[in-house]
Amino acid sequence: MKTTTETPCGDEFAALCRQAWGTLIPARASYLADVSPHYDEVLHDIAQRTEHTGSLGKTDIAALVVWKRLSAQTRWVTDLMSLPDTHVRAVTERAVTAVRNTTVSRSEAASTGRGIIAELPGFHTGDALASAILTAAAPTRMAVYDRRVQHALDTLRLPLTPTPGRYGRYMQLLDDLLHHGAAHADGWSARNIDTALYWTGGNPHPPATSHTASR
Template sequence: MTDQTGETGSDGWQRLIAAREMYTRSAGVHYDEVLDQVAQRAHSEGSIGKADIGALLLWKRLRADTRWASALMATADAEVRRATAAAMTAVLDASVSLSEAARAGRGALAGLPGFTRGDALASVVLTAAAPHRMAVYDRRAHASLRSLGIPLTHAPARYSRYIAALDHLLAHAPSPAHAWTPRDLDIALYCLPPNSAGTDSA
């Protein structure tokens, strides 16, 4: 089943712009420092290791007291870096669409513990790998898309379809959102008030 991206009118975009501004006011200028620092190291090193994945877990406030976290820690950092290097190459490939790059990047991570299912952690790593091309996925962003009339199913390749939906939205963004990146849009989706974002789960 293919998701339909639909069209978001001026009211929807005003809600998104207001939500993005609210994030800037509430989170402050330092909240995303961890993501920015990991992205800088990834750009310099060409891969993301276990230490930086740990930092991203803290930044995203994901649980680390899980079996997958133990399994990831038991995986050689060199193996983790091979997978994340392949994912970086994929998401930075400007010769394909963003959704195709997202699909390849997500696939490159699929063999690592913690990345076999679900897109929250994988999306954070991919966003650190390509901060101007990828976006963070979570259930709040998923529900906010639905509130804007853009359904996103939980069928396979959800992350690439999520990126395709964001790319479509950004292609029709009004000023002052016309220069937004997918990351700006995922922030806005995350920050939409709960009563306007629905109660969908991911």
């Protein structure tokens, strides 16, 4: 899945990234305060298993469907469950290897991994569940994307279109936010940003102009 460039360059985009931190910092604090610390146990358990097995199976994907609160009453679920687990693991193993490849940029690794996951039923379009799989494969490097994240990005005027290669561009956008965050980004991961965006997208408010809020 080829990544196409859409992120603007220059002072205006850098200013938007810096301004976004005025929203991300309090949003992350609210997320941590209001969401149960146990909610992500499913993701953490799958990430730990994947660390040892190097792949995700049908059981792991089914658990991530619940974690993402997605509907399992769809045709793609039937098609996926009808495949041998060995086939699913063969595909996800390649995706795991791709997103863990530190010889390429985060966005390139994400794009390659997303393209591999697209070989499975139900993953040709849409990045919510695919991004959860890739995040479980590389939790310190990848991040989750969904509609709430997209809404937050739109609110912050950070461009991310639905054209092919969106997940790779999303990871590049998170890298840009980290790059322009200066001291505010210290200690933050891509996953930290996605939870802040998720919270912002579900609890919309005007972007903050102050950068003094604490995490």
